[in-house]
Amino acid sequence: MLRIQGAHSAAYGVAPGRGVPDAGALAANRARPAPAPAVPPVPDLVGTRTASDLASRVRADLLSARSGTATQPWVAPATVGVVLTLVFVWMVLQVVSAGPFVAWDWVAREWVYARRAQGGMATFLEVQAFVTGERWATVPVVMGAGALVAYRRGGLRPLYAVMAGLATIAAIGYPVKFGLGRSSPITGVDLLHAGGQAFPSGHAANTAFTATMVVFLLYGSAGLRPDPRRFRRGVMCVVALLAVSGPLVAWMGYHWLSDIPAGWLMGFVAVCVSLTVLHWPDRAAPAPPDHGETA
Known part of the structure; x- marks a missing residue:
């Protein structure tokens, strides 16, 4: 029986050195279908994550921020800022609807005018109001602290953070003040849309923002000299x-x-904005070009 020899003196379909055909070799010689193109994996989009996953991540970041090991330190101030903003909106609605939040305003006004300061005490009150809450006195202090930390740290991030907080006070305070137009207690009436600027207190907002932000800039985790003990004393x-x-x-x-508490809350919202900017992660530096030889 004749056998057709291959190039290596072996029968077609026969393994070299053997006298019987290899069934695997015969199957391998058959035409194989072209492989299907590989489908790239679908990336895990942020939008596909459930609300519970996001809530769990925020909670984990808040707990790690509390322990001082947060990898996303901006999450905590941003989350607190959102909560405080919602509380501030509730306060505004209370003023508009004359709710329980403003129930004691008239009683307090009567007490104040029955014991109104006179003479030297009135002068002292004017001075302390200017020093602790007037923006012409508070803005230079907080801007100076931000500039000092920026100079010592060699970056403008602290200064940008302070400016963001001041812009937040202006962006919230002026629309609410002029939008509500609440009259001052001096007028003897509590009216809205009366051309006043009583609510919220800008003095209270400036005091809360300036004092709190200075403590964070000096002794906070991203401050000039981080010191938990001095930070607690500052608070x-x-x-x-x-x-x-x-x-x-x-x-x-x-x-x-x-x-007053509405002004404090507005100042704390501004602090949260500043801390979010202060702790925002830096943009990653671009990778150096690869000059190595490619195969």
């Missing part, structure tokens, strides 16, 4: 300052009682 000083300056501004008769 205690801020609380004491607000507890004293707020009622004194109300005692002067310039603001209703509810104007």
